[in-house]
Structures are given as C-alpha cells and as structure tokens.
Amino acid sequence: NKQVILKDYVSGFPKESDMLITTSSVDLKLPEGSNGILVKNLYLSCDPYMRNRMAKPLRPSYVDSFQPGSPMTGFGVSEVIDSRNQNFSKGDLVWGRTGWEEYSVIDSLESLFKIQHTDLPLSYYTGILGMPGLTAYAGFYEICAPKKGETVFVSAASGAVGQLVGQFAKLMGCYVVGSAGSKEKVDLLKSKFGFDEAFNYKEEADLDAALKRYFPDGIDIYFENVGGKMLDAVLTNMRLHGRISVCGMISQYNLDHPEGVHNLFNLISKRIRIEGFLVFDYYHLYDKFLEMVIPQIKQGKIVYVEDIARGLESGPEALVGLFSGRNVGKQLIAVDPQ
C-alpha cells in the first residue's frame, strides 16, 4: 500500500520534502474489530486547508493536525472493496475523508457520501460535485444573498471554489470580476468562465486603484479567498450594505503572523456584513446543491477546469503547488498513474 506520510510539522511554506512516499504491505481485508469499510482510493483532493493540518496544533482549530510519521488524510473518491457496515456494499463509490494512500480503512462513516450520479466524471466529486462545489454554493447563495445586477468580486477566482462562484454569480445576472495570479488564469476567467473582467493581482502595484478601475461604483459582494492586502483594498471599495463571505485567506496560511488589515472601520461606516463560514455546516444542502448544479453541467451552462496530477507520487508537489499558484483549476491526484 503506497502512502504519503507527513515527515514532521511544517512552518512557513510547505515543501515537497516535508512529505515522504512509503510502501507498506497490505492485507486486502478489514482488520478484526473494524465496523467500517475498506476502500481503493481513486482520486485524492489537494485543498489549501491541509496546510493548517501540517502545522503543530498550537491553537484550537476546526480540524486536527496530521500525525507526523503517519499517512496524511483528506477528501477523496473511493471504491468500496469490503464492508462491515449495512449502509455500504462492495462496489459502491463514495466521496469523503480518506487516506493519502492506495487503500484505506474508513471507520467513521458519518460524513461519507455515496455517489449516486456516475454519468459525470468521478473526479468531479473532489471538486465541483464535492466539498469545493458545496463551499461555492453555500458561500455565495447563503452568505452573500446575491441579487440580480449586483457587483461581485472573487479572489483566487480560477481555483476550485472561485471558478464556480463566478459562474453562479453570472447565472444570477451579476457583474463579476475575478483576480488571479497569471495571464493564463486571467484569460481563462474571461474566455471560459464568463467573468466580465479579470486582472492579475501580481501585476498591480496598487490594488485599490485596480479595484476602482473595475468597480467605479463599488463592490456589493466580495467572495474572499485570499485575505491580507486584497481584503484591505476591497474594504475601501465596498458599497453601503455590502456583504463579504469569508471563505478562506490563503495568503496568510504560511505566515507566522497574519498581515494587518487597516480598513476595518469601513465595516461600520458602510454597514458591511462580513461573515465567515465553514462548508461542514452546510452538508444538509448537498442534495439541493446537486439538484441545481448537475443539470447546469449537463447543459453546458457551468464548466469546470481540473488540474490532474497522475500517481500518488505526484501528491506532495501538487499540494505544495497550491501555495505558489501552480495549479490551474481544481488540483487533484489520480491515484492510478495511468
């Protein structure tokens, strides 16, 4: 059983060498006493929150840190090959938490979803039909309460979550601008995902001026994925009664001390609603979300770009690449190198 092991707790930017690939012998049977399932992992998801799990557990967090010396875990798509649980049978396809390895025993089955729709790519259950998709859906519709005609800004806009938020906002009849870190991504935002405008934040010396260029009358909704300087610049450009859905702050994840935000007083003067959320609180919306999104995918009204690394060995490089923007679209790993 090939596995990806975290060598030791990470500080600063994660590196490929923080992880190790090992092979252990595997008995393709559930161990004595397990009431769970044995799965073959097909796709593994690379997600920014995994950086928090690579760190020493210093403060209370909504997720546990990985155990150095043990295989990492994360979201994935898997096939059940043995089951001692009445709700799962051999041959079932599932998505949810699994190990970064070829085969895993899963004992906690509460947040494991059985895949019902198999006429779409299975890899989509690491992205658009999985955790990032539900994040975009809940974060945009539930937290931002969007209305037709409003102005929407999305950061990390070409990523797993951002590309969907932009498309949801366009379907809603909003004016949508995205920021991303390369020309290729900016082109993708406009040509593939239908954003009205997009810019490369790395080429903007003055983020405030960039936002004023695209939002001369201000921003109604900001879908926050990056934090730091971008959040600060956005605050001064928000409109009265604007809403900010705080999904993530990836620019801060590798810093020992978060960068200061200076413009917070705008929350008061402009009566802005800023709200953090965790996708785990919205799992009850999953069926409703699928009902909405699957027809849109089938009709070609929503598209999804994936960045698929082949083979478990490519996992560390793919995961680390999230923090330099190496990925174009949803980063995942196909466990089988073919």
Ligand code: NDP
């Ligand atoms: P992405 O697919 O967008 O990958 C991460 C991207 O972040 C990179 O490609 C890069 O794009 C950008 N990035 C990396 N470092 C920086 C930086 N220093 N400043 C600005 N941008 C940076 O990831 P996801 O779509 O999976 O996640 C997006 C955000 O959503 C993350 O903050 C994540 O933590 C959060 N999230 C929150 C959830 C919740 O429940 N609240 C659930 C899922 C995700 P670029 O080239 O454009 O810089």
